[in-house]
Amino acid sequence: MDYSQFLLMTPEVTLALALIVLLVADLVMGNDKSKQYFQTLALVVFGIHTIYNFIQGEISGQQEAFSGMYLTSNIHVFVKNMLNVGTLLVLIFSIEWNKKENSNHIAEFYLLMMSTLFGMYLMVSSGDFLLFYLGLETASIPMATLVALNKKRNESAEAAAKYILTAGFSSAVMLFGISLIYGSCGGSLYFCDVVKSFAATPVQIMAMIFFMAGVAFKISLVPFHLWTADTYQGAPTSVTAYLSVMSKGAAAFAFMIVMWKAFTVSNVAETVWHNILWWIIVITITVGNIFAIRQKNLKRFLAFSSISQAGYVMLGLMSGTSMGMGSMVYYLLVYLFTNLAAFGVISNIEDKCGKVGMDDYDGLYETNPKMAVVMMLAMFSLGGIPPFAGFFSKFFIFASAAQAGEYLLVFIALANTIISLFYYLLVVKAMFINKSNNPIAPFKSDNASLVGLTICTIAMLVLGLISPVYEQLLAWSFGVN
């Protein structure tokens, strides 16, 4: 065996090392006195991992290790770095929550978070259905324990039960699809072998639909979105942020890789999944938007908003060109910072006064103007108002789909953007215009989340205006062939 293949797996190897270090540290720091340093240590170790992977050199072209089981390229590494940054932001936002509400399970929080991240890495760079499945499960089983972390609250347990049962069901359905693929595609599960014998026979189409259903649960596309709102509402807020951004982003990227590499013979428009995905996107965007309008709980509201955002993300798959991939990764990058800013504000306010209802945000601008402004920027960016990054990400992803001739789909998505503006602006209206007799009292948030919110805000304002980011992504990404 050629051990130098592990050099290609730098992100996985360093993350595994970080995990082992923290696991041992948790064992060694047995007593309560030294336990208080665990959080600092974990943040430092994860920070080193993030920075180390960020400064790695470029990879030339697409490379594979372990005879095609593991694929990597610059865009894969970029997605992993993006997940690292997002996780670091979530960890920063959760410092205060960990100290207050989770002081007995701090080590578990960090270790589970990082093992789900490890699963997402494997999922993103899988070149075989086995590794894809293992990555998906490694990402979703610890996630269920994270959702259930708040043992004393009923909602947390309920959300976790809903999550683990639907996740188990969806992965079982996906596995049934994979087993049919195994039988009908020549007995190999490597993407490159599957695509050779994929001839769209009825059994293969059924297998593919089962597979798509399983992954669509993970990305919460519409016929499979029923767990999303309950799980997002019941989970601890930092875990919700993690679920809505990292889990969704990694699964969406991995989904694109699988669909393009394993089920696309010539070009996307002629594939079977093209029409299926077309309808799924239309339904996802519309249903997500319509249900978001009537939500009163902000976490639930963001759950439905993230469902419709997932629909927009899927537009990147429709073109099959490198522009589709580039704009999808760019969309995920912008969505990460934007959504984390919104969740940062929500978790800050929840930590201070335990309020998550939209009515509770009435008059927030009067009492906490900075928080209100960050939330407003996040809502504008999610809705796609021009100077902010969200506009550019939507623009590029629409452009990539339009370039492939999907004019009707782009039109429907555009019409939905207008609906979505309505409910995003409802939050802004609540904060700036509505008067409240009992507003959220002015508070000072901790320094760590201020740093996190500042990073997110700068990213929202600047990412759209710095064109090299998108150009670099475009240069790194690749199309179907």
Place this chain on the structure above:
Amino acid sequence: MIPVEFYLVVSTLLFFIGVFGFIARKNLVGVLMSIELILNAVNINFVAFNRYLFPGQLEGYIYSLFVIVVAAAETAVAIAIIMNIYRRKGNETVNSIKELKN
């Protein structure tokens, strides 16, 4: 020798029994067992395909081993969560988890 189709009939039946159970069972442990049924259908598929269609290789067998191991991990976590619900609510039916609403 029994033809491969017979195995597929069994596994498909098992799959749909599992899907039905997942939707219809009221007890959370029953729901979990339905998921296990689907996973067993998957394993039958993998092993039958490997034995009949591709006898020279091991990929299907190995995949089914992985499925068993991951299913065990998943069940452990799910049982822990269900037990937590049982301790808090006093029963573990689907009706006990409907607090989260708008």
